[in-house]
Amino acid sequence: MNDSERRLALGSFLRNLRSSISPRDVGLPTGSRRRTRGLRREEVAQLASIGPSWYTRLEQGRDSSPSVSVLESLASALKLTPNERRHLFLLSGESLPPQLNGEEEIISxxxxxxxxxxxxxxxxxxxxxxxxxxxxxxxxxxxxxxxxxxxxxxxxxxxxxxxxxxxxxxxxxxxxxxxxxxxxxxxxxxxxxxxxxxxxxxxxxxxxxxxxxxxxxxxxxxxxxxxxxxxxxxxxxxxxxxxxxxxxxxxxxxxxxxxxxxxxxxxxxxxxxxxx
CATH class of the missing domain: 3.30.450.180 (Beta-Lactamase)
Incomplete structure (x- = not known):
């Protein structure tokens, strides 16, 4: 896909991830007036320590180039699986960085x-x-x-x-x-x-x-x-x-x-x- 298609795919991927996560899953209050399914954009931005307007640009597929550190922050905030993390980096046009230490390997x-x-x-x-x-x-x-x-x-x-x-x-x-x-x-x-x-x-x-x-x-x-x-x-x-x-x-x-x-x-x- 070209850069424009990749950015749109990245935005769609982030929206789907955000909507699938409960505020309770990330330690946020659920509240009684919540209309958004999953997390709000500003909540993801807060968890990832990035600006809300800049995160909105990512979801909208507008011209932006997230750094490796931003991608790692998003992966942590959204609790991505190893495969989802790989996909996030792929859609962002970045190479997957080495892992510092592996998590415990568990077989179901x-x-x-x-x-x-x-x-x-x-x-x-x-x-x-x-x-x-x-x-x-x-x-x-x-x-x-x-x-x-x-x-x-x-x-x-x-x-x-x-x-x-x-x-x-x-x-x-x-x-x-x-x-x-x-x-x-x-x-x-x-x-x-x-x-x-x-x-x-x-x-x-x-x-x-x-x-x-x-x-x-x-x-x-x-x-x-x-x-x-x-x-x-x-x-x-x-x-x-x-x-x-x-x-x-x-x-x-x-x-x-x-x-x-x-x-x-x-x-x-x-x-x-x-x-x-």
Missing amino acids: PSVQMMLDELNPNPAYVIGRKLDFLAWNRAAEAVFTISEPSPPHDYNLMWRQFTDPVWREGLENWEYVSQRIVAEFRTSRARYLQDVSFKRLIDDLKRESTDFVRMWQHHEASSTLDGYKKLCHPTLGAMEFEHITLQFPNDPDKKIMIYMPHTATKSRLENYLMESI
Whole structure:
């Protein structure tokens, strides 16, 4: 879209957000004579510490260029989700700045229910630092995620480079590892001040010369999807088609799904039945 269309879309986006928020949600009195659904323009301006007339220009799609600090203030005032924040910056023509620190990553019961319904397809959710956040029984059977691996107990990157079982069990370990490192680098760029990333990177550098080598290459992120062949210590050779899905309201979270080939699926189903 051109600049005029983008400004109009930004104004519409802000109006819809404002109308969907109750004054009670942001600590404002509701009052008995309120005619406006949601917040008033001047209330949003007050919460974001910007001028009411300037905020009105934004909603009306008039020529204006909000700074990054103003956009961050609006995102905070309107309690935007990560995806809404990204959309706000996109419509404003600004690049999304790095996050200082990530919020706690929480998985809802409905997501866990969805993972359970995917059995016998192994599936798990990873967060911004590639931590395992949730998984199903099939994923546990294949990857033994619940067994801690100190000091980064439930981190995919840490296991990829320090766990010999993971290394020996993946047919194309080098190829997959390069893509995991590229994905991790992209995520880390959005959280440059998050000290937990630095701790993980420093520990990986100490423990794995392969990680040091790949980390220095600065490869662009590319898909992890496609054919995967694993060698399981109990179930033997296993073949999967792997796909990655993002959460629409939080792209830092990803669902990794492994769809087993026919023979693998049969063995997995029998293994899961026997382990009940």
